[in-house]
Amino acid sequence: MYFATAFETIFAVARPAGGFFKEKSRVVWLAVLLIGLLDSCTPTRLLPPGRNLLRANKLTGVEQADALSLQALYQQEPNSRFPLPKLAIYQLGSTFYDRAKVQKRLEDERLEYRKRIQAARPDSVKVGKLLVKRDQHLRRHQLALDKGNAIMRLGEAPVVYDSALTRQTVEQLSIYLKSQGFFRSRVTATDTVRKRMVTVTYHITENAPFTYAKLEYVIPDSGVARVVRANQKASLLQLGQRYNETLIGQERARLEILLKNEGYYDFRQQYITLEADTSFAPNTVQLRTLIANPAPGLEHHVYSVRHVNFLTDAGAIRFGVKRDTILRDSVYYLAFRHRFSTRVLDRKLTVRPEQRYSLANTQLTQRQLADLDVFRFNNINYVKVEPALGTDTTYQLDAVVNASPHKRFQELTEFGATYVAEQVGPFVNARLKVRNVFGGAEVLEFGVRAGFEGQYNRVTGSDIPETVLTTQLGGNINLVIPQFILPWRSGRILSRYNPRTRLNLTYTYVQRPEYTRTNLEGTFDYIWQRSLYHQWVLTPIDVSIINASAVSDSFQVRLNRLAEQGSPLFRSFTQLYVPSINATSLFNSNDFNQTRDATFLRLFVEVGGLTRALYQNRINLNVYDFAKFTADYRRYHKLGPKTFFVYRFNGGIARALTRTDVEDADGNVTGSQLIIPYDKYLFAGGSSSVRAWKPRRLGPGAYTTTRLDDGTIVRDYNLEQPGELLLEANVEYRFPVYSFINGAVFTDAGNVWTLQSDPRSNAQFKTDQFWKQFAVGSGVGIRLDFSFLILRLDVATKVYDPTAPDGEKWAIRNFKFLGKSEDQTAFNLGIGYPF
Secondary structure (H helix, E strand, O other), rough: OOOOOOOOOOOOOOOOOOOOOHHHHHHHHHHHHHHHHHHHHOOOOOOOOOOOEEEEHHHEEOOHHHHHHHHHOOOOOOOOOOOOHHEEEEEHHHOOHHHHHHHHHHHHHHHHHHHHHHOOOOOHHHHHHHHHHHHHHHHHHHHHHHHHOOHHHHHHOOOOOOOHHHHHHHHHHHHHHHOOOOOOEEEEEEEEEEEOOOEEEEEEEEEOOOOOEEEEOOOHHHHHHHHHHEEEEEOOOOOOOOOOOHHHHHHHHHHHHHHHOOOOOOOOOOHHHEHHHHEEEOEEEEEEEEEEEEEEEEOOOOEEHHHHHHHHOOOOOOEEEEOEEEOOOOOEEEOOOOOOOOOHHHHHHHHOOOEEOOOOHHHHHHHHHOOOOOEEEEEEEEEEEEOOOOOOOOOEEEEEEEEOOOOOOEEEEEEEEEOOOOOOEEEEEEEEEEEEEOOOOOEEEEEEEEEEEEEEEEOOOOOOEEEEEEEEEEEEEEEEEOOOOOOOOOOOOHHHOOOOOEEEEEEEEEOOOOOOEEEEEEEEEEEEEEEOOOEEEEEEEEEEEEEEEEEOOOHOOOOOHHHHHHHOHHHOOOEEEEEEEEEEEEEOOOOOOOOEEEEEEEEEEEEOOOHHHHHOOOOEEEEEOEEEEEEEEEEEEEEEOOEEEEEEEEEEEEEOOOEEEEEOOOEEEEEEEEEOOHHOOOOOOOOOOOOOOOOOOOOOOOOOEEEOOOEEEEEEEOOOOEEOOOEEEEEEEEEEEEOOOEEEEEEEEEEEEEOOOOOOOOEEEEOOHHHOOOOEEEEEEEEEEEEEEEEEEEEEEEEOOOOOOOOOHHHHHHHOOOOOOOOOOEEEEEEEOOO
């Protein structure tokens, strides 16, 4: 099954009869049984005679050095115990493992295939298929022979203590400390054995570190010296700083890039040497930076670009036919047939004739051409210009830009199904991308979607089903133009920021048993890239027309009842005109699969309905003015190749700017309220929010939502809960489990509140109460990382529920490992990481 979008699945089940302590004792007995099973595997059971198990490494005496970097130098690590007891799992698997049987099975398979291959000769096709099968089978048996069965491979073999590796670790720690300026440091190690388990303690004596007392440069080339000294403030090495070879290496790289950007095409790091003299003064270093010449008597030369040739159809070959050439702004554009506007390409080209060579301009040009999405690949090659006979060397370069175009048409059809709200919904998506549609490197996309999708009912009651299957139809048209569309000429001023203009038109049709709702939205966006990781989006035009028709009588009655209680849900089912202006700042230093130590910050601000007084009474649509701001900050700490500690803070505020008259059913004005469009409210709960709650069902504040069920007042877990203020925090520890399977443990907290006076008790934000009203949920997750796709299953349970009645807010007491409790645990299935 193919899952195209992130979706959320929640199982809400009835709580069975039985006391809390009865269920608690059942969980305790299960935990005791599991612990007993793992503890029955004695840690030293699989050790060879006379050998010991490495239990732990300890580090003492570290005060100024980086302890994590020192720990990374351990040549031998003990078996992992968190989050999974890897040694216990390995020992559990070994109880089902017989090496002799695996060896015999391997030999039998090898003999069997030898006979079958012999019998299949001389049919080469059959022999080839048998060889492939044989290799697959033998490889599987050999893996079991080398690393054990599947359970053993999920765990870890016992780490047998090796004193030689301890001595190597001492040596590595000593080398590292000296590289960080602790030239007089000392490292020793002691090992303590208890019950055949060894604890190794590494004792560090740092002593006073050496700092820079003098920084000087020795550069015989006056031109290079002038560039280096002019940029000395950007140096990573400063007086008083501790000696650090890592920073010294980074400084060498900085100097190389600096000089390459100033035209020194042939410059390499090999010319840079840094010498440290520790005899200058006690605990100080005199650091000398030497930049040597290429050879005795020769200097480094500055290269300039003579010609720029741009091949827009690189890789195409036509025998006997020469490429046509167009000269624009001193750049030669070559192609067998010119398909791209040279004016547009010229704005993306920062490598220019008669300018100095620059590595930064080269990389910027490659990145901007790639962002056009009309070329499969591009690269820039430089060729040194040979001097004419009898003339001196000119130190010039000819730049050749090679760009191979994408296919003009690209279509994609997707079939699949979603599983949302306990409903299976099939769907089909079709997209068509047309590149260079008008000859100016534009990209035009058409998309249509049709399908069914389960949803939790926005309102509930004894006569209203909890979940429904909705019919969803939609289409969109998206045009991206690789420049700003402005009423004046922008020239090349903004070209370094990769400016783009995007026009988008989207139509959505949703049909449910209770209503039919359509949404037509058009946007006009300006997009530019401030840096490799920082993007801005300005949307001066964002217009939506929302129309809810065919609302059933029973559904309307329920909406009116909710409106009397203070819920703004009914506004989602009126005719709305929502004009707005918004802007987004997005900084993201991570990659698609989130494999880096990175930072993410998204800021969004929107203002709408400012001009409604001009046309409010002339159109038959409701218009509200509002302002909205959201901030989403995430930090990814990389603790290992696949181990991360991630935390997130997410918040927002939405507020009406002026009051709106409210009319009764007869059209009479009964008062005024601060009203914003329903879709502009903030919501909490769901697979990317507080995961123990259903999507958009958390809050507001500590208000307890109830409904009548056959004359009985019961809690309502399925009503959407919009708010004007959102505060959320998430903490997640991600770790590898086995192969492409990763795990996670997490805790989420958050809620939404109203800002204005609300008839719902405890729904309004109050500074002396809000901190008591954070909902808290915790859970575990499994992530299947296929590189191109990440499937995620998170299981979360409520720990603290501020919306529960007094005495029942600690919802964790309702958790049942083997039993069921109503709306206690949520299962969230989705694509990609939650944040």
